[in-house]
Amino acid sequence: MPDTRKIPFTPAQQALYERVCARIDPGRLRQLLFDLTDIHSPTGATRAASEFIAGKLGRAGFASAYKPMSETTGNVLAQRRGSGRGADLLLYAPIDTHLEGDDSDYPWAGPNRTVALQPRAHMVGDWVYGLGSSNPKAMVATIVEIATAVAESGVDLLGDLTIGFADGGMPVNIPARDNAGMSNGVFHLLNRGMAPDFAIIMKPWNWVYHEEPGMGWFRITVKGTLGYAGVPRGLPDFRSSVVPAAAVITALEQWLIDYAEANTSGQIKPHGWIAGVRGGWPERPAFPTAATEILCDVRINPRTSPGNVKAQFAAFIAGFRAAHPDIDLDWEMVGSTPGGTTDPENWIIQSAQRGWEHVEGRDYPEPDLLGGQTDGAALRRLGVPTARIGWPWPASGSPEPVAEGLGGMGATYVPDLIPCAHKIAYAVIDTLTRPREDLGL
Template sequence: MEFNPTKQVPFSAEQAEWYEKAKANLNPKRLQQLLFELTNIHSPTGATRDAADYMQQHMEKVGLKTKTHDLSPISRSVMGEYRGSGNGASLLLYAPLDTHLDRTPEEEILSGEGQEADLQPYAQQVDDWVFGLGASNPKGMIATHTEVCTALIEAGIPLKGNLLLGMADGGMPVDIKERHSGMSNGVIGLLNRGMYPDFAIIMKPWNWIYHEEPGMAWFKIRVRGTMGYAGIPHDVPGFRSSVVPAATVIQELQAWLPEYTKRNTSGVIAPHGWIAGVRGGQMERPAFPSAVTDIFFDVRVNPRVSPADVKAQFAAFIADLKARQPEIELDWEMYGSVPGGTTDPDNWIIQSAKRGWEHIEGRPHGMPDYLAGQTDGAALRRYGVPTARVGWPWPATGAPMPVAEGLGGMGATYVPDLMPCAEKILYAVVDTLMRDRRELGL
């Protein structure tokens, strides 16, 4: 996909003046303090009430009118509104509120022992750094959005449109069944309860503007054998391992996934997939090989491809595998699906966000890196909300405390990295909310 040059719509003299006033109010120390306090409130998916209550109080102090939506007794989402004079658009600054881990002992199979600073369910700070579970994603995003709102309100900018600040539970790509949370259920709840805007901006890692994001398809393959016994020879009739054939299936699946990505890449989306885990047997009964071994994985869904089509592609892979390996007994299911979402790249909010990016970066935006990360932005777009994704460099480098390799706890934030992103978001806010609706194509 080739990107056309950004449409240039210059600030008026009034907009330029107010933008500079508000930008001068952006305060990294204030942002860091909010980030530290919010990170210090543990908020795993399905248990965000304390963090939402803290943010509601903070938003009201800033000058936003707030309301909440409860998904359960321990799960809460919150939104705030700052109204303009009228005849303008509504613009939502959004980020999820929940962290991808709970840090229970059972989760060590995901995170390892997890002694690093970014994996702790409490905050630590050193100089301009904040560490703790989710300090970067999502809480660095919440703190940045909130600082943009605070600087704008302090400057007294004469907005025509309404500024919304929203944060919801259920934003992580998980399904916590005992808490009925995950897979974007929180943001959908807020949209259904008055938060629906004309435009939205989400903040996520990587220093580009994106107009679309993938969905997800979750699959489970069950390889079947018989329950065995360690004292029986391998060639005894009637005893079949499920574990050893599963190793063959894993290798076949690992070879299929990159081909799937190539076949389904378009726009700015390269929909990767990874095998997440293998489950079978019991550690308490190693003498009894398992009759079933489950393999489960997530493959991303391009917005121009439906989860049903992905399911059909996977069914074709399984049929081919069975034809080549008829001795392997298996069945499968797709147990989770979320479609992707896209916004017209010529939409006002995409072009406005790119103008802000170019204003701060001092160079044309151009073609961004391919994307595979899934966020609540896909749900916003699917619900018809034109949405721009604005990012910052990630992961942060040079941390003064030990941080986990790989994804870790998404919890190491160098606050100076967030400030250019705040300036870009502020630019799009001023650009959008100081204009009449007709200027925005509404």
């Protein structure tokens, strides 16, 4: 990889960058994050949040529009055009939250309904809480603040600064709302006029990534017979589906660990996790279920196709069946998205790394391996060179109790966002003050 410091800022570019950074206002960012977090936006129902953000960008001086996909949801697309001869740079983040924010989340989201899981905002000093306040809404608010700072600074850009926020960024599928999820929103924008030369997606973790994994969803169904708790064990006409499922789960967990090791390459370690087990009726515990389902997500390296991962999973199932001929099971792949990669020598990756170095004051190191999936994979697959830039996550030192584990992704310490905003601002000035031919276009 070439030295990312080979194309330093000119004094004029440094001055423009400092003008933009001087306009980035942590207090305004904090208030915007609070206001946005207070607008509930589960996958497939982001209309109110998206319309709110479209209005904010319009008032900041961008040509801004809400792009509906249905009565309940849609996306945001805004642009500030340059003087010409430059590139089109997209700053992007999803806008939907991963949970519903109601009783249907429980008990699956954990026993404690902390402020980080509530579909309403709560502020303590520089901390903003609420469902999705850190992911995705801190990203949306930060990008809006960067865009506002660019407009307020009055810097002259050659290229066009495009801002995009889309529903469906969460790795979910919501049948009740037109099967929203699985990057459907960013596909909608790209198919309807959003055509950037480069993109930056803001997501957690303080690194620059040039690639992200896809994912494969699998369902294993362990088969038995419908039973009754009053009959003794050993009857030839009854087979449990629940007890054999334990053997499947144990074997699958080990396979997922081995799979991740075997399929690691580039910046990606494609972890997989068993997400849930389902079977029977909660109101009929006297009747053992005839089917127990096991659900898992297997991440997919950009150099491995979903079809290849499906074949690897099929080989695991075949081996399990050979070792356990007494267990009757079936399986299917129920969802998939391929990973995406950008040449690490592409302009936008190099520019993002220069921005990281500029703000951090040190050489860019090798980042931690990545397993998280985002819309960045879809952008890359559809031909948009994309850099992922983030901030330290999760935030530490919260004055309010928050849920263990992933929780509501709903606790943000706003000062943590400012260095990331400066890194993105660097790439904006670096990219949009040069003619296209200097960027390899």
